Amino acid sequence: MGFFADFHIHSRYSRGTSPALELPELERWAGIKGLGVVGSGDFTHPLWFRSLKDSLSETAPGLYSLGKNKPTVHFILSSEISLIYKQGGRVRKVHLLLLAPSLAAVEKINAALGRRYNLNADGRPILGISAREISAEILAIDDQVLIVPAHIWTPWFSLLGSRSGFDSLEECFAEVTPFIHAVETGLSADPPMLARVGSLQRYTVLSNSDAHSAANLGREANEFACPLAYAAIARAIRENTIVRTIEFFPEQGKYHHDGHRLCGVSLAPEETRALGGICPVCGKPLTLGVLYRAGELADREAESRVPFTYQVPLRQILSQVLQCGETSQKVSRRYFSLIERLGPEFTILQDTPIPALAAEDERLAAAIRAMRENRVRRQPGYDGVYGRITLETEDR
Ligand SMILES: [Zn+2]
Numbered sequence: 364m365g366f367f368a369d370f371h372i373h374s375r376y377s378r379g380t381s382p383a384l385e386l387p388e389l390e391r392w393a394g395i396k397g398l399g400v401v402g403s404g405d406f407t408h409p410l411w412f413r414s415l416k417d418s419l420s421e422t423a424p425g426l427y428s429l430g431k432n433k434p435t436v437h438f439i440l441s442s443e444i445s446l447i448y449k450q451g452g453r454v455r456k457v458h459l460l461l462l463a464p465s466l467a468a469v470e471k472i473n474a475a476l477g478r479r480y481n482l483n484a485d486g487r488p489i490l491g492i493s494a495r496e497i498s499a500e501i502l503a504i505d506d507q508v509l510i511v512p513a514h515i516w517t518p519w520f521s522l523l524g525s526r527s528g529f530d531s532l533e534e535c536f537a538e539v540t541p542f543i544h545a546v547e548t549g550l551s552a553d554p555p556m557l558a559r560v561g562s563l564q565r566y567t568v569l570s571n572s573d574a575h576s577a578a579n580l581g582r583e584a585n586e587f588a589c590p591l592a593y594a595a596i597a598r599a600i601r602e603n604t605i606v607r608t609i610e611f612f613p614e615q616g617k618y619h620h621d622g623h624r625l626c627g628v629s630l631a632p633e634e635t636r637a638l639g640g641i642c643p644v645c646g647k648p649l650t651l652g653v654l655y656r657a658g659e660l661a662d663r664e665a666e667s668r669v670p671f672t673y674q675v676p677l678r679q680i681l682s683q684v685l686q687c688g689e690t691s692q693k694v695s696r697r698y699f700s701l702i703e704r705l706g707p708e709f710t711i712l713q714d715t716p717i718p719a720l721a722a723e724d725e726r727l728a729a730a731i732r733a734m735r736e737n738r739v740r741r742q743p744g745y746d747g748v749y750g751r752i753t754l755e756t757e758d759r
């Protein structure tokens with residue numbers, strides 16, 4: 364029995380998140396989406412960690428749930444740390460996703476970090492230590508912890524980012540590199556972009572939502588075919604036996620193309636290169652997006668060996684079909700009535716036969732078929748502005 368997992372999420376204690384992000388809300392939305400495993404997020408935050416300890420019980424080895432009776436949603440202990448430090452004469456800003464095997468392991472990690480850093484300030488704490496040092500330290504505390512460079516290409520705060528990253532994992536992690544097994548694509552990137560960089564080929568590709576609100580859970584995810592247990596999930600990640608990832612169309616992410624949000628300038632990499640990387644409006648260096656950065660680091664032409672499926676969130680599809688806002692009452696009512704009758708969002712998007720969808724709504728069926736066949740128009744995101752994906756249904 365397979366399941367979908369979304370490891371990278373945040374709690375109400377992270378900046379810029381919804382105050383409603385409590386455990387029952389996360390569990391409820393994970394169920395609506397069809398996730399079997401969801402990250403706890405923010406385990407380094409003392410108040411959030413207390414609510415994890417108080418509310419969760421271990422219902423599968425290394426996985427936790429709110430209820431004890433046959434839970435359908437399991438939590439895996441996860442957190443993101445933000446590292447800001449100098450290396451090689453440059454400031455580096457790297458985000459790492461951590462997955463931990465037990466509350467006891469988290470307790471030890473938090474104790475070690477809490478002695479030197481203020482973990483209360485943010486659910487995603489800022490630590491002035493290198494990725495190499497903190498990874499070695501955490502793995503010495505518990506070698507079952509998984510350390511995953513988060514959204515590896517985004518311009519700010521990522522390991523390979525254009526602004527403050529590195530050119531390779533080896534440059535960042537040095538002797539710790541062999542203990543890193545996976546990288547996270549981020550919303551603006553997809554597996555084919557990673558396939559073009561030879562040095563990334565030994566890493567498992569993970570995709571996660573990085574959700575700051577519960578309704579965004581699962582907008583990217585990973586499918587597993589292993590037993591429901593931390594050790595089995597960790598082994599599948601180490602040995603690269605994940606079934607597939609669920610991906611945003613990368614153009615929809617906020618950093619796919621290059622540009623300046625305030626100048627209203629959005630450019631494809633070849634246009635950026637023709638301009639020497641300088642904004643034609645303000646004359647300052649452009650924010651170089653993920654596609655540009657992937658092109659810079661690319662050293663081969665290759666097909667992705669990672670199975671993946673593009674997916675557009677159901678509320679976004681309904682917004683196009685019903686011609687009204689994604690957060691409107693109309694979309695919301697339709698969304699929940701579909702979930703009630705057809706099952707979780709992942710089932711509707713991936714599995715429900717088109718005729719069954721057509722029995723609900725012809726136009727919805729046409730839109731979901733377009734998504735499944737990758738027939739979309741893409742307006743790429745840039746410099747923090749989300750892109751737009753429009754499904755090419757026959758009637759448009
Ligand atoms: Zn991050």
Ligand SMILES: [Zn+2]
Nearest residue numbers: 623626642645
């Ligand atoms: Zn500009």
